[in-house]
Amino acid sequence: MFLSDDSIVAGRYAGGPVGDLRLHPDPDRVVVSAAMPGWAWAPGDRYDQEGGVHPRDSRLLLRRVVDELAGGGWSVRAGFEVEWMVGWQTGDDRFVPVTTAPAYGMARVSGLADYLRDVMVALGDSGVAVDQVHPEYSAGQFEVSFAAADPVGAADTLVLVRETVRAVGVAHDMRVSFAPKVVPEAVGNGGHVHLSLWRDGVNVMSGGDGPCGPTGDGEHFAGGILARLPALMAVGCASVASYLRLLPSQWAGVFACWGRENREAALRYVSGCAGERERAANIEVKCFDATANPYLLLAGLLAAGAAGLADSVRLPAPVDVDPGALTPEQRAAAGIHALPATLADAITIFEADPVLGKAFGDSLVDTVATVRRGEIAALAGCTPDEVIARTRWRY
Numbered sequence: 028m029f030l031s032d033d034s035i036v037a038g039r040y041a042g043g044p045v046g047d048l049r050l051h052p053d054p055d056r057v058v059v060s061a062a063m064p065g066w067a068w069a070p071g072d073r074y075d076q077e078g079g080v081h082p083r084d085s086r087l088l089l090r091r092v093v094d095e096l097a098g099g100g101w102s103v104r105a106g107f108e109v110e111w112m113v114g115w116q117t118g119d120d121r122f123v124p125v126t127t128a129p130a131y132g133m134a135r136v137s138g139l140a141d142y143l144r145d146v147m148v149a150l151g152d153s154g155v156a157v158d159q160v161h162p163e164y165s166a167g168q169f170e171v172s173f174a175a176a177d178p179v180g181a182a183d184t185l186v187l188v189r190e191t192v193r194a195v196g197v198a199h200d201m202r203v204s205f206a207p208k209v210v211p212e213a214v215g216n217g218g219h220v221h222l223s224l225w226r227d228g229v230n231v232m233s234g235g236d237g238p239c240g241p242t243g244d245g246e247h248f249a250g251g252i253l254a255r256l257p258a259l260m261a262v263g264c265a266s267v268a269s270y271l272r273l274l275p276s277q278w279a280g281v282f283a284c285w286g287r288e289n290r291e292a293a294l295r296y297v298s299g300c301a302g303e304r305e306r307a308a309n310i311e312v313k314c315f316d317a318t319a320n321p322y323l324l325l326a327g328l329l330a331a332g333a334a335g336l337a338d339s340v341r342l343p344a345p346v347d348v349d350p351g352a353l354t355p356e357q358r359a360a361a362g363i364h365a366l367p368a369t370l371a372d373a374i375t376i377f378e379a380d381p382v383l384g385k386a387f388g389d390s391l392v393d394t395v396a397t398v399r400r401g402e403i404a405a406l407a408g409c410t411p412d413e414v415i416a417r418t419r420w421r422y
């Protein structure tokens with residue numbers, strides 16, 4: 028298995044020089060690339076040479092988890108927020124932002140009108156239903172969100188969006204980073220995941236009499252995810268640098284709690300606006316970033332939600348303040364725990380998790396853990412600034 032610095036590790040099940048596989052492009056998702064003229068793109072599924080499903084294929088795994096939920100009458104709509112930072116090509120590995128205009132400000136758009144128009148046009152011409160493009164908080168940072176879709180479709184679109192954004196940057200002599208932390212002093216790039224759960228055409232994230240709106244089933248699904256966030260971090264915060272992004276008061280959601288529209292809770296309940304709630308209500312998982320394999324991450328989230336449904340997991344009381352502003356004693360009294368602070372801690376919890384273990388299988392669990400431990404070893408002894416510098420242009 029290959030690490031972010033291109034070095035190679037082997038685990039108990041995968042990584043040696045023996046064996047082969049076949050990638051089958053999905054003909055239903057072929058896109059003629061608007062950003063790379065002359066090219067087309069398609070996501071692929073991995074099979075072995077006998078035509079059997081490869082035991083470590085994440086897209087087919089997600090399809091299986093989606094099918095299992097469908098067997099119980101459930102469907103999920105998913106969406107991602109894509110944040111990135113844009114710098115100039117400098118000839119070295121520094122990050123020089125293409126704009127230092129104010130956060131969320133129009134001056135950032137007017138100063139980069141050609142670039143942002145090209146991003147929007149390329150995404151639209153590639154069939155992406157863009158909901159919104161906006162300037163984000165940090166210098167050179169932007170964000171695009173796209174319409175919710177079935178989970179496999181949403182993960183496919185995420186990959187397409189990222190590669191499109193990257194290609195448009197190249198055409199403008201810019202360099203694009205989706206890394207969780209691009210410069211030490213700035214708020215990083217998140218990869219927030221939105222989920223709603225549906226049955227018979229009804230969104231159960233809305234319409235309940237619970238504290239903020241999810242129905243009992245919506246609460247169970249969300250409760251299952253909240254309970255497994257520490258384990259899911261090994262999938263969703265996949266790099267050593269991920270844990271440098273996870274700071275309080277940077278909207279990264281570093282506390283395992285939930286609250287309505289609470290940007291410091293790892294699980295933000297998004298109610299939507301009056302008149303659209305039945306369609307729009309969803310849960311947003313904020314702690315993850317773009318180092319995650321989106322197929323694996325959604326498979327893990329859905330498996331956790333399904334376990335919550337099966338066990339009728341209840342949510343704790345919602346949190347309507349900044350959990351980082353509470354004292355440790357107040358947090359403990361409210362049952363709010365900080366998420367794992369290191370990749371090593373997250374791996375240990377992930378390996379011991381029975382629900383993710385059952386969904387992923389031994390071979391995939393071992394492989395994910397081996398890759399993560401390889402990342403830790405490859406960066407051992409680096410200062411945080413060195414970790415950031417070494418991973419900034421790898422994602």
Ligand code: GLU
Pocket residue numbers: 110214215216217218272277278279290313
């Ligand atoms: N950039 C922030 C993060 O690292 C998120 C900002 C926002 O709330 O969209 O997750």
Ligand code: MG
Pocket residue numbers: 108110163170
């Ligand atoms: Mg954002």
